[in-house]
Amino acid sequence: MIIGIPKEIKSDENRVGLLPGGAEQMVATGHRVLVERGAGLPSGARDEDYTSAGAHIVQDAASVYGEAELIIKVKEPLPPEYDLIRPGQALFCYFHFAADLKLTQAMQERRVVAIAYETVQSADGSLPLLIPMSEVAGRMAVQEGAKYLEKPRGGRGILLSGVPGVAPADVVIIGGGVVGTGAARIAAGMGANVFILDVDLNRLRYLADVMPPNVTTLMSNPYNLKKLVSSADLLIGAVLIPGAKAPRLVTRAMVSSMKQGAVLVDVAIDQGGCAETCRPTTHSDPIYVVDGVIHYCVTNMPGAVPRTSTFALTNATFRYALEIANKGWQTAARTNPEIASGINIADGKVTHAGVSEAWGIPLSALTDI
Numbered sequence: 001m002i003i004g005i006p007k008e009i010k011s012d013e014n015r016v017g018l019l020p021g022g023a024e025q026m027v028a029t030g031h032r033v034l035v036e037r038g039a040g041l042p043s044g045a046r047d048e049d050y051t052s053a054g055a056h057i058v059q060d061a062a063s064v065y066g067e068a069e070l071i072i073k074v075k076e077p078l079p080p081e082y083d084l085i086r087p088g089q090a091l092f093c094y095f096h097f098a099a100d101l102k103l104t105q106a107m108q109e110r111r112v113v114a115i116a117y118e119t120v121q122s123a124d125g126s127l128p129l130l131i132p133m134s135e136v137a138g139r140m141a142v143q144e145g146a147k148y149l150e151k152p153r154g155g156r157g158i159l160l161s162g163v164p165g166v167a168p169a170d171v172v173i174i175g176g177g178v179v180g181t182g183a184a185r186i187a188a189g190m191g192a193n194v195f196i197l198d199v200d201l202n203r204l205r206y207l208a209d210v211m212p213p214n215v216t217t218l219m220s221n222p223y224n225l226k227k228l229v230s231s232a233d234l235l236i237g238a239v240l241i242p243g244a245k246a247p248r249l250v251t252r253a254m255v256s257s258m259k260q261g262a263v264l265v266d267v268a269i270d271q272g273g274c275a276e277t278c279r280p281t282t283h284s285d286p287i288y289v290v291d292g293v294i295h296y297c298v299t300n301m302p303g304a305v306p307r308t309s310t311f312a313l314t315n316a317t318f319r320y321a322l323e324i325a326n327k328g329w330q331t332a333a334r335t336n337p338e339i340a341s342g343i344n345i346a347d348g349k350v351t352h353a354g355v356s357e358a359w360g361i362p363l364s365a366l367t368d369i
Contacts, residue, residue, distance in 0.1 A: 004068025007039040012283035014042030014306035017072035020049040027054035043310040087111040098358035120342035132312035136302040138182025145234040156261035161191030175238035230257040237266040237274040243354030250275035260292040
């Protein structure tokens with residue numbers, strides 16, 4: 001199979017879909033790998049590293065899309081890439097269709113096979129290709145929140161840890177999954193007073209066992225949310241429903257009740273955000289202010305730390321990519337339910353329930369395509 005690795009064009013996206021080590025394994029298995037010139041440089045992978053691994057460097061994205069049967073990338077295709085995509089071509093990347101109707105429609109019109117990292121699901125319900133970037137984003141959420149709490153950046157002028165005689169900041173995290181757990185660990189390690197909310201009592205029991213004493217677990221309900229949001233110095237949205245829109249749990253009224261100069265980091269923005277006041281931002285223009293509250297809603301947070309993120313991501317994605325390349329997407333989906341769960345669109349039809357529900361598009365069975 002011909003595998004294509006285009007350069008990412010999303011704002012400040014510095015990751016790459018396949019590293020030279022993965023390219024070497026693809027080539028050794030009999031596949032041909034095409035890499036757009038400079039695609040790996042922001043992650044520390046030079047063109048000569050790819051050629052040494054047996055890959056071929058091509059001049060532009062059109063050359064990649066024009067030949068490749070399987071495109072491996074990180075973020076969803078953007079409008080300048082739509083016309084490069086060929087019917088029947090398989091794309092393996094993050095899509096987040098439930099947050100983007102235009103992208104959904106464009107991929108239907110192009111009749112691609114859209115295999116979404118974020119919905120590849122294991123038998124135990126875990127999301128192996130979302131976990132590594134959630135781990136990065138959760139840790140980054142606290143790092144970015146602490147930065148924007150500084151007065152020169154418009155924040156309240158608070159140090160998360162406080163100092164002897166001065167209370168630490170209150171950090172409120174909505175969601176106790178991978179993002180929320182990572183954020184809680186970092187915030188607690190920095191000395192903040194941390195509250196983490198979730199609707200799963202068993203998850204809260206687990207978190208209560210493993211977290212340090214400065215982390216308090218609470219059931220997520222409207223009463224607790226309203227109370228804690230108003231007291232938060234840093235509020236982190238870490239809510240996830242796999243493949244579906246994030247629920248809007250934080251209302252405009254709750255945001256209005258927050259302290260002036262408080263910070264809201266909505267990691268759920270990839271799936272539409274969990275706060276009514278949130279809209280997507282970029283690394284080059286990451287924040288805006290609503291009712292005196294700083295909003296940080298960057299949709300590709302891990303792109304700011306590409307060396308860490310690319311290695312973490314490709315460690316998880318490569319075995320699936322190799323299986324798809326070896327078997328073709330149809331056979332891979334028939335023989336591996338995890339890959340089947342990742343297919344959101346095929347031959348113009350929506351095959352994932354979360355995407356179907358988000359936009360009211362009829363759901364088709366993958367077995368019928």
